[in-house]
Amino acid sequence: MGSHWNSFPLEIIYQIFGWIAFFxxxxxxxxxxxxxxxxKSVVGLNFDFVVLNLTKHSTYLIYNATLYFSSVVQKQYRDKYGLDEMIPVAANDVAFSIHAVLLTAFTLFxxxxxxxxxxxxxxxxxTLVTVAWCAAAVCVFVALPSHSWLWLITVFNTIQVSMTVIKYIPQAFMNFYRKSTEGFSIGNILLDFLGGVTNYGQMATQSIDQGSWVNFYGNIGKTLLSLVSIFFDLLFMVQHYVLYRSKPIHHPSKVEDEANKEALLKSSDLPTSDLP
Structure with missing residues (x-):
C-alpha cells in the first residue's frame, strides 16, 4: 500500500497547483x-530550441507515463525510497507531457x-539529440536482464533534465545576437514561468503534508525542470522588457499599400514641365 494524504486541504491545494501548472x-x-x-514565418524562433524541446518532452513523457501507470515501477520506487512514500508523478504531469509532445511536433512542422x-x-x-536517443537505446538493453525499470526511466528523466538545461541556451544567445526578441513569443515565457512556479508549489505542498522532502530528490527531474525553467524565463523577460525593448514594426494594410501605389503611378504620369 502506498502512502495517503494527511491533510485534505493540502491535497486540494496540491491538485489546484498541479492543474494550474498543467494549463x-x-x-x-x-x-x-x-x-x-x-x-507565416518562423524567423526569430530558434530551430535548435524546438528540436531539443521535442526530445526533452518525449523523454519526460516516457518517465511520467511509466512511473504513473506501471505498478512494477511504482513498487521499485517505494522499495528504494520507502514504502510510505507517495509516487511523485501526478495525472497532470502525464497529461502535460502528452500535450507537450504533440504541440512541439506541430511547431517543428x-x-x-x-x-x-x-x-x-x-x-x-x-548530434546531441542523436547521442541522447542512442544512449537511451543502449540503456534499454542494459536494463532488460535485471528488469531495472526504475533505473531505466531515471535515465530518461536525466536526459530530459539535460535537454531542459540546454534547450534554452540557443534562443537566449540568438536574442542577444539579434538584440531583439521579435519572432519569439513572450506569452510562451510568461505562461511557462507560471507553470514552473506552481509546479514547484505542488511539490512543496506534498512534502509539507508528508513531512518528507524525498519528493524533491526522489523526482529530481521535476525539481530541476521547475528551477531551470524559472531561471531562463526570468532571463527572457529581462531580454524582452528591459534589454531589447522595441516598438512593433508597422506593416501597412492593403488599403494603405494600394493608396501608395496609386500615388506613385500618378507622380510618374506628371509632365516633365511640371517637375521642379
Whole structure:
C-alpha cells in the first residue's frame, strides 16, 4: 500500500497547483504557434530550441507515463525510497507531457512549411539529440536482464533534465545576437514561468503534508525542470522588457499599400514641365 494524504486541504491545494501548472504549461505552446501562423514565418524562433524541446518532452513523457501507470515501477520506487512514500508523478504531469509532445511536433512542422530566412538546425543540436536517443537505446538493453525499470526511466528523466538545461541556451544567445526578441513569443515565457512556479508549489505542498522532502530528490527531474525553467524565463523577460525593448514594426494594410501605389503611378504620369 502506498502512502495517503494527511491533510485534505493540502491535497486540494496540491491538485489546484498541479492543474494550474498543467494549463499554464500547456497553453504556453499556443502563443508561439499562433505567432508563427499569423506571420507565416518562423524567423526569430530558434530551430535548435524546438528540436531539443521535442526530445526533452518525449523523454519526460516516457518517465511520467511509466512511473504513473506501471505498478512494477511504482513498487521499485517505494522499495528504494520507502514504502510510505507517495509516487511523485501526478495525472497532470502525464497529461502535460502528452500535450507537450504533440504541440512541439506541430511547431517543428511549422518550421518546415513557413519562411525561416537563413536559419537552420545546428549540427551540434542534431548530434546531441542523436547521442541522447542512442544512449537511451543502449540503456534499454542494459536494463532488460535485471528488469531495472526504475533505473531505466531515471535515465530518461536525466536526459530530459539535460535537454531542459540546454534547450534554452540557443534562443537566449540568438536574442542577444539579434538584440531583439521579435519572432519569439513572450506569452510562451510568461505562461511557462507560471507553470514552473506552481509546479514547484505542488511539490512543496506534498512534502509539507508528508513531512518528507524525498519528493524533491526522489523526482529530481521535476525539481530541476521547475528551477531551470524559472531561471531562463526570468532571463527572457529581462531580454524582452528591459534589454531589447522595441516598438512593433508597422506593416501597412492593403488599403494603405494600394493608396501608395496609386500615388506613385500618378507622380510618374506628371509632365516633365511640371517637375521642379
Amino acid at each position: 499554464s504549461w500547456s497553453i504556453s505552446f499556443y502563443p508561439q504557434i499562433i505567432l508563427n501562423f499569423r506571420r 511549422q518550421i518546415f512549411i513557413y519562411e525561416g530566412g537563413n536559419q537552420k538546425v545546428s549540427k551540434i543540436s542534431l
